[in-house]
Amino acid sequence: MYVVLTRSTRGITALRLDDAGSPLGESDSLTETELPAFVARLERERPRWVWDDSTRWYPALLAAGVRVERCVDLRLSHQILRGSELTATSALANAPLGPWDAATPLAEKPRPEGALFDFDPDPVADAPTDPVAEFALQREAVATAAEPGRIGLLLAAESAGGLIACEMKSAGLPVRAEVHERLLADLLGERPRGFERPARLEALLDRMRTILGTHDVNPDSPAELLKALRRSGLQAASTRSWELEQIDHPVIAPLLEYKKLSRLQNANGWNWLDTWVADGRFRPDYVPGGAATGRWGASGGGALQLPKQVRGAVVADPGWKLVVADAAQLEPRVLSALSADRRMAEAGRGDLYEGIVASGAVKTRAEAKVAMLGAMYGATAGDGGRLMPALTRAFPQAIALVEQAARTGERGGIVSTRLGRSSPLPGEEWRELQEGASVPGASEGLRGAARSQSRGWGRFTRNFIVQGTAAEWALCWMAGLRGRLWNLGGADGGGGRLADRPHLVFFLHDEVIVHTPAELADSVVAELRSAASEAGRLIFGALPVEFPITTAVVDDYGQAK
DNA sequence: ATGCATCGCGCG
DNA sequence: AAAGCGCGCGATGCAT
Numbered sequence: 207m208y209v210v211l212t213r214s215t216r217g218i219t220a221l222r223l224d225d226a227g228s229p230l231g232e233s234d235s236l237t238e239t240e241l242p243a244f245v246a247r248l249e250r251e252r253p254r255w256v257w258d259d260s261t262r263w264y265p266a267l268l269a270a271g272v273r274v275e276r277c278v279d280l281r282l283s284h285q286i287l288r289g290s291e292l293t294a295t296s297a298l299a300n301a302p303l304g305p306w307d308a309a310t311p312l313a314e315k316p317r318p319e320g321a322l323f324d325f326d327p328d329p330v331a332d333a334p335t336d337p338v339a340e341f342a343l344q345r346e347a348v349a350t351a352a353e354p355g356r357i358g359l360l361l362a363a364e365s366a367g368g369l370i371a372c373e374m375k376s377a378g379l380p381v382r383a384e385v386h387e388r389l390l391a392d393l394l395g396e397r398p399r400g401f402e403r404p405a406r407l408e409a410l411l412d413r414m415r416t417i418l419g420t421h422d423v424n425p426d427s428p429a430e431l432l433k434a435l436r437r438s439g440l441q442a443a444s445t446r447s448w449e450l451e452q453i454d455h456p457v458i459a460p461l462l463e464y465k466k467l468s469r470l471q472n473a474n475g476w477n478w479l480d481t482w483v484a485d486g487r488f489r490p491d492y493v494p495g496g497a498a499t500g501r502w503g504a505s506g507g508g509a510l511q512l513p514k515q516v517r518g519a520v521v522a523d524p525g526w527k528l529v530v531a532d533a534a535q536l537e538p539r540v541l542s543a544l545s546a547d548r549r550m551a552e553a554g555r556g557d558l559y560e561g562i563v564a565s566g567a568v569k570t571r572a573e574a575k576v577a578m579l580g581a582m583y584g585a586t587a588g589d590g591g592r593l594m595p596a597l598t599r600a601f602p603q604a605i606a607l608v609e610q611a612a613r614t615g616e617r618g619g620i621v622s623t624r625l626g627r628s629s630p631l632p633g634e635e636w637r638e639l640q641e642g643a644s645v646p647g648a649s650e651g652l653r654g655a656a657r658s659q660s661r662g663w664g665r666f667t668r669n670f671i672v673q674g675t676a677a678e679w680a681l682c683w684m685a686g687l688r689g690r691l692w693n694l695g696g697a698d699g700g701g702g703r704l705a706d707r708p709h710l711v712f713f714l715h716d717e718v719i720v721h722t723p724a725e726l727a728d729s730v731v732a733e734l735r736s737a738a739s740e741a742g743r744l745i746f747g748a749l750p751v752e753f754p755i756t757t758a759v760v761d762d763y764g765q766a767k
Numbered sequence: 768a769t770g771c772a773t774c775g776c777g778c779g
Numbered sequence: 780a781a782a783g784c785g786c787g788c789g790a791t792g793c794a795t
């Protein structure tokens with residue numbers, strides 16, 4: 207059963223549909239206040255809730271202690287169906303752009319409140335939405351798709367991701383402010399009172415000034431710093447750390463340390479703590495499907511860039527543990543599964559990179575890693591490029607797949623992930639340059655620029671199929687895990703809030719953190735493994751590709767790895 | 768004063 | 780070792 211929820215100025219309506227999408231009687235009318243109890247009651251029948259946007263419905267339900275098992279997030283689903291090659295002939299994909307194509311989550315649209323003059327800069331995106339009609343269009347698009355099973359799985363996984371994003375924000379990542387402050391004090395010195403630099407940074411700056419024999423050094427401005435270094439005779443092309451590392455000069459060591467610590471202070475210092483951590487929790491906004499490949503984005507506090515330096519401040523509650531898990535070498539494994547390259551699958555029996563060494567393609571594990579990254583990113587120079595021929599000889603099937611994706615992109619074409627998320631088309635400027643360079647008599651400079659741009663898009667599509675399919679694996683892993691964790695916490699219908707049971711608190715592309723009562727930690731580990739195997743089977747069927755995960759049961763995130 | 772591009776660096 | 784993919788964010792410096 208589906209239950210479609212619609213919110214309008216007149217209130218909320220709930221329309222039940224059978225599995226074929228036909229209405230089951232009349233719709234119910236509800237107020238906002240009545241909604242949580244209504245959802246909780248109907249949830250016992252395990253319906254799939256259909257709504258425009260999880261971020262518009264689910265936070266309030268979670269706040270009221272109501273968790274739902276599954277949903278259709280129409281906004282996320284629409285985004286996929288609109289662009290997928292698998293549904294390109296559907297009515298949905300061929301309709302003019304409308305409110306479901308809005309760039310921002312529907313929740314972020316300011317709602318007009320009795321304004322006499324409703325200034326509306328975007329009539330298309332702000333047009334009223336009809337979830338019932340949209341759901342029918344989406345079902346039709348899936349039913350008529352080339353691979354309904356794949357796109358259907360993708361939409362289910364994406365929608366589950368929408369729920370998980372809300373749940374993780376609701377639960378929050380446990381961060382102990384006093385631990386974070388101690389870390390900062392150890393590295394930077396005591397918190398400065400005003401706007402002066404912390405003691406450690408000031409000391410480093412003093413050393414740099416002494417070494418260079420001038421007071422005129424401002425390491426916070428790349429342009430100024432470069433000038434100062436040049437005045438002292440250093441041959442620096444930029445102030446990037448890895449370039450500075452190449453230079454042999456006494457000022458480099460304190461400078462690099464300054465840059466490292468200054469970065470910590472700016473990105474995750476006291477100001478970060480004050481702004482983003484409250485009540486012992488860090489609650490960023492996760493953005494499912496935020497990247498074109500389907501990877502998640504996040505906004506607020508740089509959630510996906512939490513530096514290793516401060517992970518020790520992520521601490522489980524008393525009596526609880528953090529279970530940190532990540533998929534080992536996910537992207538190369540995805541490539542071997544995508545291409546059904548049995549030799550590469552064989553190499554992935556244990557440590558994939560060691561397996562590649564054993565295959566004889568390269569000499570060392572480090573080379574294997576660089577070569578695989580090069581294959582997936584499209585390296586042309588450096589070690590990655592140099593090792594490509596050997597890798598191609600060892601795994602022709604896998605390499606042919608990414609090469610083909612690259613060629614498609616270079617022509618301006620579309621590629622798709624295993625489950626059917628398709629790459630965007632290059633923009634207008636891209637096409638104009640390609641066309642401009644293809645006319646007879648185009649200058650060599652123009653043709654070179656077009657070639658470079660073409661290869662650039664090829665690198666994007668090459669990586670898209672791997673990164674995007676890896677994102678699908680991660681979504682399926684997490685979606686399966688979510689259900690398993692809920693069931694671990696007690697019999698269904700036994701009540702209890704999400705945060706009273708083992709629950710997800712962090713997600714980073716191929717890594718998750720589960721916050722769990724200590725006595726359930728071992729069970730959580732088992733479920734993480736089961737969910738990983740299940741994700742592989744769901745997406746790739748019976749292919750003999752393994753997706754091992756590493757796990758660590760810890761008190762704080764800093765102890766993992 | 769505010770917006771935008773660039774640099775640089777954190778994460779995968 | 781620093782090339783090749785995907786992101787977010789803060790500081791700076793220039794343009795409006």
